[in-house]
Amino acid sequence: MSNFEVIIYEKKNDIGYVTLNRPQALNAYNLQMRDELYQVLGAIKDDPGVKVAIFKGAGERAFCGGADLTEFLTAPSPVIARQVRWERDVWGLFLGITK
Template structure:
């Protein structure tokens, strides 16, 4: 799939690579990127040959610095802006994908960059990565799920500290609080993510998807309901 303005989409040997590709503005998330991602993610969702998805950012300075503030207030009306958002809800689509999603995080990972990462299943950061949720410093709150996804990854206190103070944290601190799974030198970042993808690809893919599904669906259930779900899925897989 080619022809995107703000992302690069590549597919090889069961892996889909999605590169945020606005390096001149540190891969800031704009309306066109939302539309491009929506089309790419829809294609991924419908493609049985794709078993793992990897997200990364173009350039050396950032994975994504968040929303492109130059586009704020450019919609014809709040009603139209809201309608378009719900018609192309990238965040819900990300969370609904059955394939494992991996994020290779480097440089600045701010705002929407953190929120994209939170929608992924495994996050690996370079040692120089910097994370933050700056919305409160701009008189706003997160609008792409950060207030909901961060507390599900971190302790509530850790999520609130990021959301309420806008403070930036290092990759080492992100690892300590559970925001990322691993920290590696910048030159080893893509190889580290590819290694995880290769391990996933070597597994039974039906089992991989059902394992992810059990976790994701179970988060909205009581422990008893989650255990019952696991038992049902285990029985179905053993047929």
């Protein structure tokens, strides 16, 4: 699997470990995290060797501080933002994993 900057993914035996890795921002969910998480979730879904996934946040203060509003409010338009969210439906992919 590719190296990511804000997501750490490790597979040990039949367990996938996913770490949100932006502790300086309380692991706030930003655009890069969305894109990397989309790739990782797809890999977990498609890998029959992964039976379960464990998610955690890096650092000691927060699992995920919510959306990084400084980035999400910078979309060129609501139409483009909606289109990008539709193309990268992270939560739909999350819900589609049956492991």
